Amino acid sequence: MVDEINSLGREKIDEIVANEYPEFLIKEKREEKHELPELRNVHGRVVMRMAPSPSGPLHIGHSRMAILNDEYVKRYGGELILRIEDTNPDNIDPDAYQLIPEDLKWLGVNVTKSVIQSSRMEIYYRYARDMIKSGHLYVIERDQKYFHDMKMKSLAVPERNASPEENEEKFDRLLNNYYDEGQAAVVMKTDLNHPNESIRDWIAFRINKTPHPLTGDRYVLYPTMNFSVSIDDHLLGLTHVIRGIDHLVNTEKQRYVFRANNWKEPEYYHYGFIKIPDSVLKTSTIKEGIRTGRYTGWDDVRLGTLMALRKRGYSPETFRRYWIMSGMRESNAVFSWDIFDSIDREIIDYKSMRFFFVNNPVKINLENNIDLKSHVPYHPERPDLGFREYDFHVNSDIYIDENDLNSIDEGEYIRLKDLCMARKAGGKISYVPDDGRRKLRVIHWCPVNSIDFKVYRPDGTVDSGKLEPLAESLNGVAQMERYGYINKSGCTGYYLHR
């Protein structure tokens, strides 16, 4: 039967279907849904975590892991742990301990519990001691090159076979500050024949004598991320871990700790890299920029930090929708400011009041022979918000954008938005009575008593011009007609997007 039908050929089949079963040709419009996929092995509540290192505040890239984890905890219920990973004293900005939670709060991420790894050192030591006793950890007293060369060749260093007692003795020496940096380390025993050299016996603890911002010089032996993460993921009861593909190999390493202790492993997910164009994100670059005065601070609008994006007026909801839309694919992608801004516009448009901001202002006289009145709603679709009203007596001055002035042809009729018709003659724009004609070019304007206003753009340029008086007392996100959305704060504004 099937063979018979298939042998008919596409056109013949279409013909038969069209004649005899026309109802099959009606296509339902498929709904688009941007939902995150279900997680594997969810039994009731989930426990998830975000694990930033405190090297600075969060940037737009970090917001992905925060949103993804938060979304799932919101969906299934459970705990969302913020774990600050500060086990490398060389890479800590003390301010980050405050800034990170503030960023998360602004994003609407509901952290139910916070832990700081540097306050859990005794826990790591205790588990290390246990794992030394069970033969999973050993201490080397060698420079790293020797150790590294040996494992590249799948060879065991002699210490690998030392007795637990011997290792514990050395471990105590490590704890008691007996060695200099680089002279000794604690190693996780994995598999020297693993095809991926970096997964073979990896370093679990190393010496670092840089004073720690929180614990000072109390400790000199710090766990590496792969060790402390494994211990904490287990102890905190993580059910699901979502992080970037840069951790793919780390996940493999951490599994050895779980297996060594017979612990139940969380479900792991890794999302791909996102290239974020036109953004300064690198913490070291930003820090250096702030130090040299190139940037005004972490919230400089030229930066891609959440602080900067917040200052420009982005809605936290935009981040959420964007990252949910991006999902958890392992393939790399390019961040789209177009899409991001479009989402943001959708969110803010309805609640943004409209104003006139004239950039590059030039004063002109309207030469109006009658009094004029402008009566404009604060929002074109929302008369409930009220109206902006300005009165103009005979021969009023107004400001218009010099670029507008120059782009109007001699003799051309234009419309000054919500004010009157005008015509360019002899290089000047003058009032003409409204004859009701349509489709004229529309330009905006500002009354002479407008305030001086500056707008800082993310590309580093600054627009300065005139802002209509009724906008003076209002702060927050507003739309400057024919210019774009800005976030206003006093006499300055920050450019959001078109």
Next chain:
RNA sequence: GCUCCGAUGGUGUAGUCCGGCCAAGCAUUCCGGCCUUUCGAGCCGAUGACUCGGGUUCAAAUCCCGAUCGGAGCACCA
């Protein structure tokens, strides 16, 4: 070089696990038009993709093999 991962229009995604409803959906951008006293919003339309080559099958974006391209890791960083 070694190990691992990935590949759907310009961009982002849906579909891939469990082959047929996919002659491939949605969003965004660009282009054309409408509407509009904003360059915002809205409406209509158009262009545009399953990396390539084999294989399996009645049937492949989907399964298998290979190639190509891209990415990550190869730290006593996270």
